[in-house]
Amino acid sequence: MLRGVPFGRSLVSRYHSLTKLPTINQLFSNINNNSLRNNDIVPELNCYIQSIKTLKNVTFLDLFDGTSSQPLKVVINNRASGAMEVPLDELQMGQAVNLTNWRITETPNRLQTFELTQNTDSKLTIMGKVEENYPLQSKQKVTVQYLRSIPLLKYKTNYFSALIRFRSLLQSKLINILTGQDFVMCNPPILTANDTEGNNETFKTIPKNLNLTVSTQLHLEILAQSMKNVFTISPCFRAEMSDTGRHLAEFWMLELESTNLSDLKDLQDCVRLLMMNAAESLLNDKNIDNFLPNDNYLPMNTLNKEQIKERWQHMANPESWKQITYTEAVDILQKNYPNPPIWGESLASDHEKFLAESYFNNGLGAFVLISQYPTSIKPFYMKHSKDNDKTVDCFDMIFPGGMGEVAGGSVREVNIDTLNKAIGENATDLDWYVELRKLGSLPRGGYGIGMERLIAYMFGLQNVKDAIPFFRVMKDKISF
Amino acid sequence: MLRGVPFGRSLVSRYHSLTKLPTINQLFSNINNNSLRNNDIVPELNCYIQSIKTLKNVTFLDLFDGTSSQPLKVVINNRASGAMEVPLDELQMGQAVNLTNWRITETPNRLQTFELTQNTDSKLTIMGKVEENYPLQSKQKVTVQYLRSIPLLKYKTNYFSALIRFRSLLQSKLINILTGQDFVMCNPPILTANDTEGNNETFKTIPKNLNLTVSTQLHLEILAQSMKNVFTISPCFRAEMSDTGRHLAEFWMLELESTNLSDLKDLQDCVRLLMMNAAESLLNDKNIDNFLPNDNYLPMNTLNKEQIKERWQHMANPESWKQITYTEAVDILQKNYPNPPIWGESLASDHEKFLAESYFNNGLGAFVLISQYPTSIKPFYMKHSKDNDKTVDCFDMIFPGGMGEVAGGSVREVNIDTLNKAIGENATDLDWYVELRKLGSLPRGGYGIGMERLIAYMFGLQNVKDAIPFFRVMKDKISF
Numbered sequence: 001m002l003r004g005v006p007f008g009r010s011l012v013s014r015y016h017s018l019t020k021l022p023t024i025n026q027l028f029s030n031i032n033n034n035s036l037r038n039n040d041i042v043p044e045l046n047c048y049i050q051s052i053k054t055l056k057n058v059t060f061l062d063l064f065d066g067t068s069s070q071p072l073k074v075v076i077n078n079r080a081s082g083a084m085e086v087p088l089d090e091l092q093m094g095q096a097v098n099l100t101n102w103r104i105t106e107t108p109n110r111l112q113t114f115e116l117t118q119n120t121d122s123k124l125t126i127m128g129k130v131e132e133n134y135p136l137q138s139k140q141k142v143t144v145q146y147l148r149s150i151p152l153l154k155y156k157t158n159y160f161s162a163l164i165r166f167r168s169l170l171q172s173k174l175i176n177i178l179t180g181q182d183f184v185m186c187n188p189p190i191l192t193a194n195d196t197e198g199n200n201e202t203f204k205t206i207p208k209n210l211n212l213t214v215s216t217q218l219h220l221e222i223l224a225q226s227m228k229n230v231f232t233i234s235p236c237f238r239a240e241m242s243d244t245g246r247h248l249a250e251f252w253m254l255e256l257e258s259t260n261l262s263d264l265k266d267l268q269d270c271v272r273l274l275m276m277n278a279a280e281s282l283l284n285d286k287n288i289d290n291f292l293p294n295d296n297y298l299p300m301n302t303l304n305k306e307q308i309k310e311r312w313q314h315m316a317n318p319e320s321w322k323q324i325t326y327t328e329a330v331d332i333l334q335k336n337y338p339n340p341p342i343w344g345e346s347l348a349s350d351h352e353k354f355l356a357e358s359y360f361n362n363g364l365g366a367f368v369l370i371s372q373y374p375t376s377i378k379p380f381y382m383k384h385s386k387d388n389d390k391t392v393d394c395f396d397m398i399f400p401g402g403m404g405e406v407a408g409g410s411v412r413e414v415n416i417d418t419l420n421k422a423i424g425e426n427a428t429d430l431d432w433y434v435e436l437r438k439l440g441s442l443p444r445g446g447y448g449i450g451m452e453r454l455i456a457y458m459f460g461l462q463n464v465k466d467a468i469p470f471f472r473v474m475k476d477k478i479s480f
Numbered sequence: 481m482l483r484g485v486p487f488g489r490s491l492v493s494r495y496h497s498l499t500k501l502p503t504i505n506q507l508f509s510n511i512n513n514n515s516l517r518n519n520d521i522v523p524e525l526n527c528y529i530q531s532i533k534t535l536k537n538v539t540f541l542d543l544f545d546g547t548s549s550q551p552l553k554v555v556i557n558n559r560a561s562g563a564m565e566v567p568l569d570e571l572q573m574g575q576a577v578n579l580t581n582w583r584i585t586e587t588p589n590r591l592q593t594f595e596l597t598q599n600t601d602s603k604l605t606i607m608g609k610v611e612e613n614y615p616l617q618s619k620q621k622v623t624v625q626y627l628r629s630i631p632l633l634k635y636k637t638n639y640f641s642a643l644i645r646f647r648s649l650l651q652s653k654l655i656n657i658l659t660g661q662d663f664v665m666c667n668p669p670i671l672t673a674n675d676t677e678g679n680n681e682t683f684k685t686i687p688k689n690l691n692l693t694v695s696t697q698l699h700l701e702i703l704a705q706s707m708k709n710v711f712t713i714s715p716c717f718r719a720e721m722s723d724t725g726r727h728l729a730e731f732w733m734l735e736l737e738s739t740n741l742s743d744l745k746d747l748q749d750c751v752r753l754l755m756m757n758a759a760e761s762l763l764n765d766k767n768i769d770n771f772l773p774n775d776n777y778l779p780m781n782t783l784n785k786e787q788i789k790e791r792w793q794h795m796a797n798p799e800s801w802k803q804i805t806y807t808e809a810v811d812i813l814q815k816n817y818p819n820p821p822i823w824g825e826s827l828a829s830d831h832e833k834f835l836a837e838s839y840f841n842n843g844l845g846a847f848v849l850i851s852q853y854p855t856s857i858k859p860f861y862m863k864h865s866k867d868n869d870k871t872v873d874c875f876d877m878i879f880p881g882g883m884g885e886v887a888g889g890s891v892r893e894v895n896i897d898t899l900n901k902a903i904g905e906n907a908t909d910l911d912w913y914v915e916l917r918k919l920g921s922l923p924r925g926g927y928g929i930g931m932e933r934l935i936a937y938m939f940g941l942q943n944v945k946d947a948i949p950f951f952r953v954m955k956d957k958i959s960f
Binding site for chain 1: 496497498499500501503505506526527528529545546547574575576578607608609610611614631632633635636641644645647648649651652655656657658659661662663664665666667668669670671672673674683684685686687688690692698699702703705706707708709714715717719729730732738739740741742746749750753754756757894909912913915916917918919920921922923948949950952954958959960
């Protein structure tokens, strides 16, 4: 009997296994590392049916449980199916099933390394039925847009479950990279009196009339001033009406702040290197295929495994990264783009797209860091450039692939007079922020990375709505 | 010159270092692993002054930067101080300083392994001044309550910076344990139409009139039904008026949901083993002292390093864990406690305290899992006990040390009729939750762990307000 055998990966193998039943991914891992062998019996397994193929003598089931990109193959001898206490003709796609006492049978000549076959006492029990019109049919090629419309079911698809596993892995890797370099993970407040970006796009609360945070930067500065390197991966909220593939009312942001990042060059190096390290760490992960879509189950118009890895290789390559100033960007656009901005204006998304996807383009586009924007179009907290009061020491990080601005950051203004002038008179709720500069302040800088835009680029999504488990936008009714 | 040498720990050493300047902790690590040696020059360092001791010929500084529990000692030759371009008598506690070109000097006969001494071109520059009445004076023993009142400064103390590092480490370890066992980290929404616990204590938003989530459980169930093992560490909100050392209006919860946890025994084993694994993982961490307070800088009435570790050893010990039913708990209380509950009532905090700190007590108290509470005092989603409609298959996890209920969980009701009856007629916004049971549903269970209560116990805090970087409670004005 395997019941009680630890199924955990090596990382925690010396600790206790948290669940007795295995996942399908754990079965695959344990076959690969020989802790499960040919003819061993799997005592119990809960999963759901992804596809059914009935031949004259045998029935093939593909079982999924959302933990693996590979389905688990089960072979049922039709004549012996009575022993399973379920008539074969009741089986249906999407049903949740419980299997007990099935035999591991190696299949050296097939794509998958093993399948489950019937033992004398094998049982298969339907635990959860589905209705007649179950919308996910295996042979039908669907669109991501359609899956987006069935949030209760879409994670039963290979593609969307891989996407959530990828999101989890990317977060873990970012956390491990940052904590491994002495960045402390913090949880700044969501409820706040501040509107950091000053765009009047905050959600307010009843009771208390507080803002839901639009950025945790100001609180991270308190922590960075004392603890040097800090970061958070935290939800942020913007009640903005933009209805594009790049906007959410609730999104997650990796925000980082450090008193070791006191000039624009170091700050831009930091964000670029974090992105390169994350991509490299994914490419070096020996289990990475389990966090990528299975090419046999791709929705229409999505990237396959190799195309996704190609994006990561592109990110990890220093040649793909470009740094220009805002002034240079305007100059390039004025010389090369039909509808350019004039100096002082914001760059529109089509300007950013042109730079990252056409002007700097070695096939997959480029990651473009644009620095030193005009003071007048950026928030109060950015440091005024040395000898140039017209620009601030900030950057936007523009990605190709349709995502545009994925991150933005700046060196922070620490001069009290300059800061007070930038804040103006009508923001007394920022007195504490100015006060902070009188309490043993160090130069500092930081940035925020929009997690959904990053995930969208890295998984090849066209809409950030798909990069978060349940999306919230201003336009739609939120009914659950 | 060391500038450019990677200061990262081994985990990421093959990747690029994100910042050029080192942290104090990285200096200590690099001395320990011999990548920095006696007489090497530290090109540049930003930190702040924790204490100053002036003797006739030399001045000793303790420098902190929030990354290490150990201060960095600096020895200044008073007569050569002119070369530093700062008069010694301007130095003050709390000031932020920049050091360039100081020499690493091993000190084999002292407590710390090395100190920084002056080189011919060493400089020390005051980067950030403090005001005359700077409140943190090294020799003055302060209370945690006092530090709580100075949120802009409290993380400059050894104690509170260690606490935030500990919080970060604990979260990392929980994430690594769970993802290592095939639990996928998810980000369910904060904005929701639901009030999961049904206590009418939600914050509402303007615009959109949505609830801020009180628990992400219902959304996690959607994900668990498709992906088996999921968890989140996410902010939750309760607009409740309780003003105790155990309540916050905004707190973080680790919530976990799994279709491999379908009965109460497995569910309770899972939460107990997660706690034991976390404690064991902390105790086995060779760098753990850097996430614990330095006994030389303890505020009044706090636990020292060894007392904190003793709590973790207690958590990791299976003998410290007790499991009783609610009915047994009531029986124990009726026989042993002056003011007991009658069957059917909630357990009050003093009841829980009696069980975890007096009745089951081998010195440090016990961790008590109390199961199967009366149906009438628990939320709609809990599974009715088999053959007993009066109780539900749930548990509360009671901690000693004053924190009381640290976690609660249940097997989820999947029977549609029972569920509809429990929800009642006035909650049509839960139709989707019932619908989920028709979509290939598996038995499942899950729990939520209050992170601040867990951190408070594990660090020896008396108030959860200290376990989160910036606390929010209903009673107080939130001004930043």
